[in-house]
Amino acid sequence: MEVQKRDAALNAVADSLRRITQAIRLSSSVVQDTLGITGAQLFVLQQLAAQPGASLRELADLTLTDQSSVSVVVSRVVEGGYVTRRVSASDARRTELTLTRAGTGLLRRAPALAQTRLMAALRTVPAAQLRVTASVLERVARAVGSTSEPAPMFFEPASGKRRRAAPRRKQAPRRTGTTR
Numbered sequence: 178m179e180v181q182k183r184d185a186a187l188n189a190v191a192d193s194l195r196r197i198t199q200a201i202r203l204s205s206s207v208v209q210d211t212l213g214i215t216g217a218q219l220f221v222l223q224q225l226a227a228q229p230g231a232s233l234r235e236l237a238d239l240t241l242t243d244q245s246s247v248s249v250v251v252s253r254v255v256e257g258g259y260v261t262r263r264v265s266a267s268d269a270r271r272t273e274l275t276l277t278r279a280g281t282g283l284l285r286r287a288p289a290l291a292q293t294r295l296m297a298a299l300r301t302v303p304a305a306q307l308r309v310t311a312s313v314l315e316r317v318a319r320a321v322g323s324t325s326e327p328a329p330m331f332f333e334p335a336s337g338k339r340r341r342a343a344p345r346r347k348q349a350p351r352r353t354g355t356t357r
Contacts, residue, residue, distance in 0.1 A: 198256060201331050203291070215333050217290055218254050221247065221254060221260075225260060230275055236251065241296060244303065250330055258279050260274055260277060263276070292330075
């Protein structure tokens with residue numbers, strides 16, 4: 178009986194991970210198709226809309242990611258013209274990130290984002306349960322070969338690894354006529 182309960186619990190965990198991953202993947206795909214940016218990039222824009230002038234460190238806290246991971250995404254939205262970087266007027270060591278007019282316009286057209294719902298749901302979980310969940314997931318991540326490097330944001334290519342269309346293969350010229 179205990180084995181059946183354990184198997185049921187394992188199934189529930191695996192099923193929940195699959196559903197969360199699928200929801201984030203589908204949401205990111207809709208964002209990509211609708212807006213031409215990744216779900217991670219939209220998530221960063223949403224957080225900057227909520228806290229204009231945030232620093233990179235503050236944005237990492239808002240997105241629950243490592244500073245180096247969010248930096249990759251910020252570089253891409255700056256490059257896309259959706260965010261500007263400027264030196265803080267009160268502290269020259271601090272860089273502030275702000276949405277541009279294009280970034281604000283993009284947010285107005287943005288579909289709902291699964292990452293936003295995921296983070297909101299996690300914020301409602303009691304701290305003790307979060308600690309246990311984090312411990313279990315960290316253990317599983319190590320077991321499946323996760324590196325110790327900071328994790329990129331959901332479905333965002335790692336730095337320098339942008340998604341590109343697969344190169345077209347050149348077809349060999351067809352021979353017609355006689356064979357030798």
